[in-house]
């Protein structure tokens with residue numbers, strides 16, 4: 001996991017759309033009232049809360065203690081746990097994950113842990129950033145960081161459908177559905193807020209003044225493409241997947 005610091009109040013301001021856009025995942029999951037579900041990377045529990053009335057039990061895990069505290073305050077049973085180190089054995093009928101797996105750079109460990117956590121016939125349904133996600137933002141930002149000779153870390157894993165399918169099949173999953181699709185996504189706030197909240201790893205060697213200049217330049221460079229109808233957007237690409245354990 002990256003060292004990104006999560007502030008649930010700030011997150012809610014800049015990313016309240018994330019749980020809303022995750023709702024189609026619930027349709028793909030087709031939860032049953034008898035299901036016990038794990039929400040992997042549950043964040044502040046906004047989507048978990050929507051699943052709760054649709055199943056027997058749902059628990060959330062997330063690597064951020066701040067996010068788990070926000071989920072607990074919503075009445076969600078949730079624990080601090082890195083999804084790359086899961087230790088459940090045949091506990092869940094379904095594992096669901098929305099907008100979280102791209103923060104985990106060891107996907108084979110995540111998939112192994114999910115496979116072990118599922119009961120036989122269990123379902124794994126996930127959506128996260130896929131190949132090319134936020135490509136315009138990342139290209140512009142990394143180009144600008146390079147101009148200043150600043151070393152940075154890219155904290156994200158955005159696989160192709162082919163690469164992720166291979167990992168799932170290697171682990172013994174049957175693939176029911178996988179799709180990579182563009183979703184040009186409006187932001188509730190300014191692009192600079194998005195960069196501030198999610199791009200922390202890119203700025204780890206920049207001073208506050210350098211960061212301010214770089215963000216300003218990136219925003220200026222992207223305005224003609226990403227400021228549309230008076231609103232900032234990010235060129236998201238999603239990978240949506242459903243896999244079955246036998």
Ligand code: BEZ
Nearest residue numbers: 099102128129133198236
């Ligand atoms: C995403 O949901 O694709 C995403 C969000 C924040 C940073 C990077 C990707």
